[in-house]
Amino acid sequence: GKTILITGVASGIGARAAELAGQMGADVIGIDVREPSSGISSFIKGDLSTAAGVEDIVKQLPNRIDALANVAGLSGNTGVTATLAVNFYGLRALSEAVAPRLREGGAIVNVASIAGYGWRANLERAKSLTTIEGFPDVASLVSEHGLKNEEGYPLSKELLLLWTMRAAHQHLFRDRGIRVNAVSPGPVETPILKQFRAVLGDARVDSDIMRVGRAGTSADIAPAILFLCSDGARWINGANLPVDGGLEASINADVL
Ligand code: NAI
Numbered sequence: 001g002k003t004i005l006i007t008g009v010a011s012g013i014g015a016r017a018a019e020l021a022g023q024m025g026a027d028v029i030g031i032d033v034r035e036p037s038s039g040i041s042s043f044i045k046g047d048l049s050t051a052a053g054v055e056d057i058v059k060q061l062p063n064r065i066d067a068l069a070n071v072a073g074l075s076g077n078t079g080v081t082a083t084l085a086v087n088f089y090g091l092r093a094l095s096e097a098v099a100p101r102l103r104e105g106g107a108i109v110n111v112a113s114i115a116g117y118g119w120r121a122n123l124e125r126a127k128s129l130t131t132i133e134g135f136p137d138v139a140s141l142v143s144e145h146g147l148k149n150e151e152g153y154p155l156s157k158e159l160l161l162l163w164t165m166r167a168a169h170q171h172l173f174r175d176r177g178i179r180v181n182a183v184s185p186g187p188v189e190t191p192i193l194k195q196f197r198a199v200l201g202d203a204r205v206d207s208d209i210m211r212v213g214r215a216g217t218s219a220d221i222a223p224a225i226l227f228l229c230s231d232g233a234r235w236i237n238g239a240n241l242p243v244d245g246g247l248e249a250s251i252n253a254d255v256l
Contacts, residue, residue: 003027003065004229005098007048007091008072010034012190013111016218017069017225024226029065031057032072048072048090049082051135058097067107067229068098075195076153084147085138087156092163093135095180096172105177109228110164111221112182114208114244116157117251126162129155150199157184161240168238179237181228186244188216211256212245220245 008014009030047053
């Protein structure tokens with residue numbers, strides 16, 4: 001069987017992706033800072049928000065992994081530093097540390113968001129924050145760049161989308177045929193959505209939902225993650241797949 005590493009398995013999209021991968025016959029290794037309630041064959045409790053936390057996780061991993069799904073994320077309501085650390089720098093540090101253990105032709109899938117839509121408009125800032133190597137002192141970065149708390153979540157996803165495209169062409173991954181792609185959900189009914197409602201307001205979240213008729217569910221997102229992890233996606237690299245019922249299309253085409 002295939003071995004797939006999935007972060008964020010204690011809740012929402014990560015939990016559903018782990019369940020589905022198990023049903024499809026994969027050996028799932030789940031990672032989360034919280035204990036999952038059930039169903040993960042192998043679980044590593046670990047914190048992606050610090051370099052030491054990532055190192056501790058990597059020490060416990062097997063030497064041969066087929067795919068890594070980076071699903072864990074914070075909503076932004078615990079502050080910009082923690083959000084950038086988990087949603088981008090920790091995710092990237094884990095991916096780079098896992099790369100040598102990924103088999104040739106393996107895959108990495110990053111769960112970004114429609115919230116990262118502004119990556120192109122903010123390209124210069126995103127470039128400067130993604131070209132910093134290693135796991136930086138995120139608190140210092142935040143004060144240097146004067147980043148506000150409410151910017152944390154969208155910025156983390158902008159960085160993730162840009163890095164996904166760059167990583168597809170990074171020697172560490174490309175030289176061994178490791179593909180790097182992203183999935184960008186729209187609003188999905190998971191515990192994080194309540195936090196988005198608190199930060200953005202109900203009106204904003206509901207207008208996005210109204211555009212596409214309903215909110216997504218974890219079961220709408222998980223199959224797209226596993227497809228991009230699979231060999232059937234072997235010629236898809238550096239891509240972002242919106243899984244949002246058409247929300248991004250409606251913005252791009254200016255359809256109300
Ligand atoms: P969730 O809150 O249900 O699950 C997130 C998981 O990440 C939790 O189990 C949490 O413990 C884990 N996590 C948080 N900090 C961690 C850390 N330091 N180390 C390890 N694990 C940590 O949320 P959901 O919806 O399942 O989110 C999954 C991903 O989907 C996130 O990256 C989120 O940004 C993204 N997303 C979610 C949307 C939604 O509306 N639900 C929309 C767009 C993107």
